[in-house]
Structure formats: C-alpha cells, structure tokens
Amino acid sequence: MELLKMMRIVFWSFFGVRKRASHNADFAHVKLPLLPVVALMLAGAFGLTLLTVAKLATGIAH
Secondary structure (H helix, E strand, C coil), X not given: CHHHHHHHHHHHHHHCCCCHHHHHHHHXXXXXXXXXXXXXXXXXXXHHHHHHHHHHHHHHHC
C-alpha cells in the first residue's frame, strides 16, 4: 500500500499539477528516503517505454 502511495505521488509530480493540500497530506504519511528510488524506477520504466515505441515505429516504417 505504501508503494502505491509513493507511485501516485511520483506520477502526479511527472504530470506537474497538484493542489498544495493534497501534496502536504501525501508527504505527511510517506517514507521520504524511498521516494527517490520509486521515482527513478518509474522514470526508467517511462524511458524504456518511449524507447520501445520508437523502435517499433521505426521498424514498421522500414
């Protein structure tokens, strides 16, 4: 459950739109040392997804 909360925080930060009250409420209940690890994992997964889509698109074009 804690991991899902951290993932939600990271997804909202990627999107960039967040109300201050919900931001403060989330950070009150999360272990901050683990948050950068989750952020790096999600950023890596997003990058790999973009790379895969690009390779598929260029492979289909040829």
